[in-house]
Amino acid sequence: MLQSLFYTLAPLLTLLLQTAHANVEKTIFLAPTPSPLSSSNITPDLSDLGLDLLSPENNILRTNLNASFPSTAKPDGAESWFLLEGLNPGQRYEVRVCWLATQPTSFTLSTYPLDAIIDDPSLLASISHFSSARLASVDVNNPREVIPQVPNSHHAPRNPLRRTRSHDSDSVLFLRIYAAADYFTIEQGLMESVPPVIADVILDPFWGNVFPNSLVPTACWGLIVGIAAIGIARWVVKEFGRVVGSAAGSAEKKGQ
Incomplete structure (x- = not known):
């Protein structure tokens, strides 16, 4: 799922970078x-x-x-x-x-x-x-x-x-x-x-x-967004594992 999302956003990110460079x-x-x-x-x-x-x-x-x-x-x-x-x-x-x-x-x-x-x-x-x-x-x-x-x-x-x-x-x-x-x-x-x-x-x-002063606020926001994204991703993975585990347990009970 994450891989398909990356391939979906990659062309858009490339276009944005090329536009900024233009x-x-x-x-x-x-x-x-x-x-x-x-x-x-x-x-x-x-x-x-x-x-x-x-x-x-x-x-x-x-x-x-x-x-x-x-x-x-x-x-x-x-x-x-x-x-x-x-x-x-x-x-x-x-x-x-x-x-x-x-x-x-x-x-x-x-x-x-x-x-x-x-x-x-x-x-x-x-x-x-x-x-x-x-x-x-x-x-x-x-x-x-x-x-x-x-x-x-x-x-x-x-x-x-x-x-x-x-x-x-x-x-x-x-x-x-x-x-x-x-x-x-x-x-x-x-x-x-x-x-x-x-x-x-x-x-x-x-x-x-090391870093242009004008980009420091952008970097800080990027860092905050990155940390938040990691936290959300871990929560999603945890919840997804819980749902899968619950579904597997229910299937085993029905099989018995």
Whole structure:
């Protein structure tokens, strides 16, 4: 009976897992030790780049990610850059991109420490180009477009063009997200110009460097359900054995 139930639910569970994977992409990394360049006088203020910020305190960002079809010049699609700050050195983190399944897109995520950006001319040129294009497209009278304000904050609004100074023990990483359109349509407009993808970019620290914090409540509920299921299964087996034993006893009495 249990085996038949498993074979019945297995296709449904497989479908659910495939559906979840279809609109979630992630990368897992360890926060590096603070770079000596971050406190150097020769290093420009990172806020000048105008990148969106993610931190453990403000870890969810809803944004529009530019996307394009893969090409020889851009095999992974259009790129976007973000700044991860306030990280705890040595702690494991996960960055996820969640988007609607109605916008088929292939994402590629990668992280880089500050010294890697400075040492690699191609990375430096890439982030400089993205920063210049982003700042040029922003309305100077509406600086919220550069870095969104923290929602539901009871504190006075900060200047979004100024990066919050982290403690000396905090580490900083750059996040690059490639977005490649993954669809084909007979509508010529969508083939010529790929619309931006509405996505949530989520920074999730790991609990004990083992389990994402956001999944801890789900794991607890799963554990409770699992324990309850084991208890119910044992009760069912016990009752089933009692009924079978009672039926066998009745049959023996009738035979006598």
